[in-house]
Amino acid sequence: MAVRKKIKRVVRSKVNIAIVVSRFNDFITKRLLNACWVELKAKGLTDKQITTVWVPGSFEIPVTALKLAQKKNIDVVICLGSVIRGETYHFEVVANEAAHGIMQAGLQTGKPVIMGILTTDTITQAQKRAQNKGGVNKGRDTAVAAMEMVALLKHL
Ligand code: INI
Numbered sequence: 001m002a003v004r005k006k007i008k009r010v011v012r013s014k015v016n017i018a019i020v021v022s023r024f025n026d027f028i029t030k031r032l033l034n035a036c037w038v039e040l041k042a043k044g045l046t047d048k049q050i051t052t053v054w055v056p057g058s059f060e061i062p063v064t065a066l067k068l069a070q071k072k073n074i075d076v077v078i079c080l081g082s083v084i085r086g087e088t089y090h091f092e093v094v095a096n097e098a099a100h101g102i103m104q105a106g107l108q109t110g111k112p113v114i115m116g117i118l119t120t121d122t123i124t125q126a127q128k129r130a131q132n133k134g135g136v137n138k139g140r141d142t143a144v145a146a147m148e149m150v151a152l153l154k155h156l
Contacts, residue, residue, distance in 0.1 A: 015075045015150050017050050018068040022081035022117075024057035031130040032080045032116060032139030039143035058083050058117050059094050062101020069109040076146045077105065080139055081117035082126050095119040112149035116142035 017040060021033050033052065040050055051074070055064050058081035065077045079102050085091040098117050106113035116138055120126045129138045 015045065015049060015147070016073050017045065017076050017078060017146060018065075018071075018074045019050065019052045019078045019080060020061050020064045020068065021052060021054055021079075022056070022058045022061060023054055025082035025084060025126070028082035028084075028118065028123075028126045028130045029080050031132060031137065032082070032118070032142075034132070035130070035137035035139035036078060036080065036116070036143045039140045040147075043143070043147055057081070057094065058098040061098055061117065062105055065102060065113050066105040066108065069105050069111045069113055074111070076112045076114065076150050078114045078142045078146050079116055080142065082130070083117060083119045084123055084126055085121045091119075110153075112146060112153060114142045114146045114149065 019033065019036060021029050023029070037050065051068075053064055053068065055061055061079045061081055065079050068074050069077045081098060083091060083095045083098070095117070099115060102113050102115050102117075118126050118129050118138060120129070129136055131137050
């Protein structure tokens with residue numbers, strides 16, 4: 001069966017999605033969240049199927065994603081953040097550890113944990129990847145990836 005048909009079947013069977021989103025750089029992450037939410041709704045999910053959890057920064061995303069992915073009633077976790085390079089090594093630490101932790105959360109639970117943390121050199125680069133009104137938005141892409149991965153892992 002084509003993945004697209006499987007996705008429709010999965011939606012009908014009530015997929016539950018958790019979104020973990022960082023407050024740090026929320027002028028970017030709010031846009032990622034909005035596009036993600038709009039795409040999930042367009043795919044037929046109801047508000048009740050989507051749980052949104054805010055955390056202080058991207059560094060706090062992995063432990064939260066792990067805890068959510070461990071819940072029986074959660075099928076997939078989407079992680080949204082924006083790490084923007086500053087003058088110090090802090091950028092690398094936060095970006096690398098967040099990505100590593102997200103991968104660990106997926107591997108430890110066997111559930112899809114989707115990586116939607118922008119890691120950019122500048123604010124402008126982040127804004128270009130988090131556009132409103134139908135422009136490029138990586139938050140939307142995470143919703144597409146989440147639904148595809150739920151369908152895929154359920155049928156493997
Ligand atoms: N958190 C981010 O999500 N993005 C950043 O760009 C960032 N910078 O640059 O510092 C950032 N730092 C906070 C970090 O994620 C933690 O919340 C903090 O270190 C407390 O653990």
